Amino acid sequence: MQLLKENILIVDDDVNILELLQRHLQSWNYHVFKAISVKEAVSILRDTKIDLLITDLKMPEVNGFELIKFVSEHYPKLPKLVVTGYPSVQGSLAAIKSGVVDYLTKPFTKVELKTALDKSLSASSAKLVHSKNSSEKKQAYGEIIGNSEKINEVIQVIERVKDNKATVFIKGESGTGKELVARAIHYQGKFSRAPFVAVNCGAIPENLLEAELFGYMKGAFTGAETNRGGFFQAANGGTIFLDEIGNASLTVQSRLLRVLQEKEVVRVGSAKAEKIDVRIIAATNSDLRDMIQKQIFREDLFYRLTVVEIEIAPLRERKDDIALLVDKFLFKYGVEYKDRFIQISPEALTVLERYNWPGNIRELENIIQRAVIMCDKIVDIEHLPDYLKYVLNFSSEELVPLKVIEKQYIEKVLRATCNNKTKAAKILQIDRKTLRNKLSE
Ligand SMILES: Nc1ncnc2c1ncn2[C@@H]1O[C@H](COP(=O)(O)OP(=O)(O)OP(=O)(O)O)[C@@H](O)[C@H]1O
Ligand SMILES: [Mg+2]
Structure with missing residues (x-):
């Protein structure tokens, strides 16, 4: 055949x-x-x-x-x-x-x-x-959408690290795509057929993290009924993604240091080291340098982890990417929910481009998902959540400190009472002395 x-x-x-x-x-x-x-x-x-x-x-x-x-x-x-x-x-x-x-x-x-x-x-x-x-610009790299200078820099670093096992450290605010970048490094590179194991160090209780990462021997602690490998053994040959690395305890940190230095792991309850061949990608949105100052993160581990550093810029610093991302999410959710290609009005896109996106791409994706569900064929301003629109309507001159408003209001009450401080204090429900102090300020 x-x-x-x-x-x-x-x-x-x-x-x-x-x-x-x-x-x-x-x-x-x-x-x-x-x-x-x-x-x-x-x-x-x-x-x-x-x-x-x-x-x-x-x-x-x-x-x-x-x-x-x-x-x-x-x-x-x-x-x-x-x-x-x-x-x-x-x-x-x-x-x-x-x-x-x-x-x-x-x-x-x-x-x-x-x-x-x-x-x-x-x-x-x-x-x-x-x-x-060729150096022609692309608008997507694997799953990563974007054509801003910042995202192109990230893609260039991915290109450099994907085919070797250098340790990579990814920094960025929540929802900027740290995990997406970690996956791209693994899946675009030549080890893509080997496992990719993602571990959220913040989601595993501190006392279990060590055993989960490195495995354990039967009887090492109550409940350890058999010998078991951990995430490192599972990722052997491929990539382990240590998300929220700032949450690893000092014990786990010193064990990680050993993995990085000796390329071996020791199971909890064992004295024997096992050779291991994994690429480590660590990520965090907390400030590790600050944690080093406070002595809750090991400086030597920090330098081992940051062989290659990738900093993903928040979405508000790469607004050029918003339209492309919106397009991607409109297509994705249009096909999923409406069986058709959904469009967006220029006005709605302007609203999206003005917002400062504290939740970054994850927030943008959620908003488009909701808008696609709410709209008929075209996403318009009315399909966007109110808090985006408020931003559009506020002009910065209207935002003044409380003291200014207080002063204006006291003056108004004094005018209404023909400058009678006793009456004014009564209306304001403060005593005369407080009013006098405020006036002298
Ligand atoms: N450049 C991008 N192109 C397309 N989708 C993106 C991009 N960046 C992020 N996303 C999408 O946004 C969502 C959040 O990304 P991801 O989970 O990688 O962020 P994160 O930085 O790990 O966030 P957190 O710190 O909250 O864990 C995912 O659904 C991801 O697919
Ligand atoms: Mg993440």
Whole structure:
């Protein structure tokens, strides 16, 4: 039996075309996945490694253009072939053609299909080499969306560390994408087939963390009924992500130091060391330098962990990325909840771009998710939470210290009482002496 060749995903709302394509493709031994809508296509793409996408353009609900846009951002290396029966959309086709997409007009012969297919598949392997060397800006890196200078710097560091096992330290406010970056380092690199183990050091009780990380021997403590490996053993060969590292106790810290220095772990209750080969990525949103000052974080561990440091800027410092992120989340939740591509009004986007995002990308994602549910086809200002809008309506001159308001109000009451301090004090419900003090201030 011959081995199946590449996985090809075909998307068309016309089942006759799907079947025709399938017959041809299978005759050449390709493995075929069929989708009759963009929604189905997206879910196949999520679960399967696809080598070529063949799509129709005109489809109800979400059309082929949106799918191409989505694929270009999420699976930039995936070649795309458009099969269209509508020469009238030539204008848009020209736009696609100028990019990376090939196309084939319906009706087509089997030979024409084969030619287009070979071209798409071979062009994609040539392009890989090309794009590695070119400095052209991309709008997504794996799952990471953004094209701001700050995010491009982060991506450059990821590129440098992904294929080696240097320890990486990621710093950033809550919701800035620390875990996303850690996963990108692992999954974009050459150890991506080895395990990625994420440990939230803040979520595991302090007395259990040591055993959870390094494993334990039978009888090491009550409840230790067998010998068991920990997260480090589970991550062997791959990456361990130590999130909220600031929460590790001093005992755990000194054990971590040993792992970093000796590349070995010792289970709780054992004297024997086991060799271990893991890349450590640590992350925190607390200020470790301050913790070192307070002697609750080991300085020597800090320097071992920060071989490579990645600082992820808060969203308010890279507002250029907001529109791209909004686009991604609109697509994601539009397909999930509404079966269509949801848009946003320029006014609503302006509101989003003005806000300062204390909860960063996580907050933005939640807001878009909610807005998609609330809206019909277009997200408008009314679908955004009120606290975003208040920011829009406040002008900074209106915000004054309490003392200023107090002074203005006392003056108003004095005017109303014709400067009678006794009456004024009574209205203000303070005694005359307090009023006198305030006036002399
Ligand atoms: N650049 C980005 N592109 C797309 N999605 C992003 C980006 N940054 C963050 N996200 C999304 O935002 C959410 C929060 O990201 P993540 O969990 O990585 O943040 P974090 O820094 O680990 O937050 P915390 O400190 O609260 O744990 C996730 O759903 C993630 O997919
Ligand atoms: Mg996190």
